[in-house]
Amino acid sequence: MAMLHTVNKSPYQCNTLESCLNHTQEGDVVLLIEDGVYAAAKGGRAADALAAAKGVKICALSADVKARGLDGRIIDGVEIVDYAGFVDLVTETDKTQAWL
Amino acid sequence: MSDVKKFLYVNRKAPHGTIYALESLEVVLIGAAFEQDVALAFLDDGVFQLLKGWDTSELGSKNFQPAYTALGDYDIQKVYVERESLEERGLSEDDLLEMVYEDEDDDWAEKSSIRIVSREELAKIMQDSDVVLSF
Numbered sequence: 001m002a003m004l005h006t007v008n009k010s011p012y013q014c015n016t017l018e019s020c021l022n023h024t025q026e027g028d029v030v031l032l033i034e035d036g037v038y039a040a041a042k043g044g045r046a047a048d049a050l051a052a053a054k055g056v057k058i059c060a061l062s063a064d065v066k067a068r069g070l071d072g073r074i075i076d077g078v079e080i081v082d083y084a085g086f087v088d089l090v091t092e093t094d095k096t097q098a099w100l
Numbered sequence: 101m102s103d104v105k106k107f108l109y110v111n112r113k114a115p116h117g118t119i120y121a122l123e124s125l126e127v128v129l130i131g132a133a134f135e136q137d138v139a140l141a142f143l144d145d146g147v148f149q150l151l152k153g154w155d156t157s158e159l160g161s162k163n164f165q166p167a168y169t170a171l172g173d174y175d176i177q178k179v180y181v182e183r184e185s186l187e188e189r190g191l192s193e194d195d196l197l198e199m200v201y202e203d204e205d206d207d208w209a210e211k212s213s214i215r216i217v218s219r220e221e222l223a224k225i226m227q228d229s230d231v232v233l234s235f
Contacts (some may be wrong), residue, residue, distance in 0.1 A: 004153070010114050010117065010145050010148075012144065012188065012189065013113075013114070013144070013145050014147050032121065034116070035114045035116070035117035035145070037146070038148065041178065041189065041190060042190055043189075043190020043191070044188070044189045044190040044191075045188050045189070045190075046191070062158060063158035063159040063160075064116070064159065066150065066154075066155040066156070066157075066158055066159070067115075067116050067152040067154055067155065067156040067158070067159040067163075068116065068148065068154065068186070069115070069153035069154045069155075069160070070151075070155065071155065081160070083191075086210055095180045
């Protein structure tokens with residue numbers, strides 16, 4: 001019963017990502033979208049928490065990464081997906097939870 | 101000239117997730133048109149507004165980043181960026197846009213508008229402003 005979690009808030013502005021990561025289970029996927037992608041920026045404080053998440057696949061939405069000037073600044077281990085990849089994740093998992 | 105006030109625009113939001121960054125830019129340009137003493141401050145997630153290299157084509161929204169570099173043409177000479185906010189986010193001055201103005205007191209030499217300041221210095225800048233507008 002893998003679940004897809006989307007996070008659309010900056011980890012520096014509120015604890016949405018932290019709460020999400022506290023509620024994931026092994027095999028789940030976390031997709032960073034909108035301001036959520038800042039969590040995966042290299043060198044940032046939030047990237048450590050993300051890198052420490054075990055057993056969870058982390059993805060980031062390409063359009064949001066590029067729009068924010070983060071292309072090439074994303075930490076290793078985070079998979080960049082496009083809109084079609086977003087749809088694939090929705091279909092591959094049993095359900096989706098949007099962390100707002 | 102006594103009616104010139106010191107305006108400080110405080111930017112604390114990342115650029116695309118909310119409308120604040122774009123709205124702030126609009127208001128800043130209006131303020132500059134009224135020939136007030138305008139300064140901008142970028143702190144917290146606001147520093148992301150100045151992270152260079154936006155490509156909004158895939159997102160399908162307007163890339164308003166070039167507007168920041170045009171602020172110098174509106175005689176906006178003071179852009180304060182908080183050092184602690186940059187560091188928390190793994191950023192340095194090299195990651196930021198180039199923002200310049202022409203100094204009329206120095207033969208119109210092109211100078212950087214960006215001033216990296218500490219949290220403490222920024223607190224003082226806020227204190228010294230007549231009007232603070234927060235975005």
